[in-house]
Amino acid sequence: xxxxxxxxxPGAGKGTQAKTLADHWQxxxxxxxxxxxxxxQEQTPLGIKAQxxxxxxxxxxxxxxxxxxxxxxxxADCSEGWILDGFPRTVKQAEFLESLLESIQQQGERVVNLDxxxxxxxxxxxxxxxxxxxEDVIRRRLEVYRSETEPLINHYGAKNRLxxxxxNQSQEEVTSALKNAIA
Numbered sequence: 001x002x003x004x005x006x007x008x009x010p011g012a013g014k015g016t017q018a019k020t021l022a023d024h025w026q027x028x029x030x031x032x033x034x035x036x037x038x039x040x041q042e043q044t045p046l047g048i049k050a051q052x053x054x055x056x057x058x059x060x061x062x063x064x065x066x067x068x069x070x071x072x073x074x075x076a077d078c079s080e081g082w083i084l085d086g087f088p089r090t091v092k093q094a095e096f097l098e099s100l101l102e103s104i105q106q107q108g109e110r111v112v113n114l115d116x117x118x119x120x121x122x123x124x125x126x127x128x129x130x131x132x133x134x135e136d137v138i139r140r141r142l143e144v145y146r147s148e149t150e151p152l153i154n155h156y157g158a159k160n161r162l163x164x165x166x167x168n169q170s171q172e173e174v175t176s177a178l179k180n181a182i183a
Contacts, residue, residue: 002027002081003106004182005088005097007152008114009145010138011121011128012167013174017114018085020175028077032086035068036060054132057140059089059148066096074104084109089149094156110182111156114167114174118142 002025006014015031022029036054039047046068050060069087072078088094101107121142125133156162163181167174 001108002083002182003101003109004083005109005111005156006083006085006114007111007149007156008167009116009118009121009149010141011124012114012116013124013171014085014114016171017174017178018083020171021178022083024179025081027081027083029083029085030069030072030078030087032065032068032084035072057132057137057144059144062090062093062096065089066093069097070100073100073106078106088152089145091151091155094152109161110163111152111161112178112181113153113162113164115164116167120168 004018004021006018008014015029015033018029018031036047036050040051040054041047046064049064053060065087069084073082084097088097098107101109122135122138125138126135153162153164165174165177165181169177
């Protein structure tokens with residue numbers, strides 16, 4: 001059973017790789033970013049709350065994201081595996097997730113860190129051209145990532161659940177490296 005958590009800075013290719021592998025293994029790709037963008041577009045209560053944080057390049061508060069993840073992982077299509085993209089982002093969220101997975105009997109997850117240099121990330125995100133991808137916002141998101149998310153690498157490394165993959169390769173090379181690392 002494949003249960004994967006993708007880590008890496010914004011623009012590392014987590015979403016692209018998660019979708020490719022989810023299609024390959026026929027399991028759900030659960031992207032908190034996509035869930036949030038949909039909530040923003042539909043102007044749901046969650047979307048309206050999240051918008052003010054995202055506009056500043058800050059993380060959406062844990063409780064909002066945790067509620068979404070809990071609801072999603074308890075849906076029937078997740079019983080055979082899943083790929084989480086964009087969650088957890090902090091050690092506190094990781095601890096919440098570990099407790100949740102134990103309570104729903106879905107533990108045994110592996111964690112993949114897509115390692116990409118900051119300058120490459122900035123270039124990729126500027127090419128995307130999204131409204132929230134101005135260079136100053138990108139650099140702020142990288143600062144937030146480094147201070148709040150990078151400790152997850154140490155957290156999962158200490159638990160022997162971490163696999164590091166060079167994300168600064170072609171899309172096909174990264175996919176191949178991921179399949180080899182996870183197999």
